[in-house]
Amino acid sequence: MISDLLEQQYSIVKTIRGDQIFWIDEAKANTSEQLFFTKVNDLIAYLNKTCFMGILHKEFHYVIYPKGTFYKRHLDMFQKDDRRKLSIVCYLNDEDWTPENGGELVLYLNNEGQEIPKVIYPFPGRMVIFESQLLEHEVKPVNTKRLSITGWLKTR
Ligand SMILES: O=C(O)CCC(=O)C(=O)O
Numbered sequence: 001m002i003s004d005l006l007e008q009q010y011s012i013v014k015t016i017r018g019d020q021i022f023w024i025d026e027a028k029a030n031t032s033e034q035l036f037f038t039k040v041n042d043l044i045a046y047l048n049k050t051c052f053m054g055i056l057h058k059e060f061h062y063v064i065y066p067k068g069t070f071y072k073r074h075l076d077m078f079q080k081d082d083r084r085k086l087s088i089v090c091y092l093n094d095e096d097w098t099p100e101n102g103g104e105l106v107l108y109l110n111n112e113g114q115e116i117p118k119v120i121y122p123f124p125g126r127m128v129i130f131e132s133q134l135l136e137h138e139v140k141p142v143n144t145k146r147l148s149i150t151g152w153l154k155t156r
């Protein structure tokens with residue numbers, strides 16, 4: 001049955017990532033989202049002017065990681081689509097968030113062939129920006145619901 005097949009595929013995906021996403025439409029942004037996009041648009045203008053990055057598009061979504069979920073080590077690149085240049089994550093966890101809540105972001109930095117894992121706690125208001133196609137990363141298992149906005153700055 002098609003529903004069994006879908007369920008099977010869904011559970012395969014859940015072994016890689018267990019988050020739930022909600023895309024944000026800039027044209028319908030509320031006041032807080034407008035403020036967020038103003039900052040992002042300033043950043044894009046700055047990057048294009050100073051680093052000639054050629055960023056033309058962006059996409060952002062809210063993300064919830066329910067308790068027990070994670071996102072296995074990956075690159076933010078699709079097989080046939082290399083337009084994502086920068087990944088941006090902004091954490092929206094509660095002010096009383098503590099490291100026991102889990103869900104650390106681990107960036108696998110590389111220093112002359114030597115891998116250096118860099119652990120980043122999703123403190124509320126913290127923003128992380130990294131090169132989508134260069135930096136492998138993962139989200140460790142979450143003990144308490146984890147909230148964020150994640151997005152990508154893209155060329156073409
Ligand atoms: O939420 C994070 O810290 C990273 C999320 C991530 O890697 C992704 O959505 O591709």
Ligand SMILES: [Fe+2]
Pocket residue numbers: 074075076087137
């Ligand atoms: Fe990612």
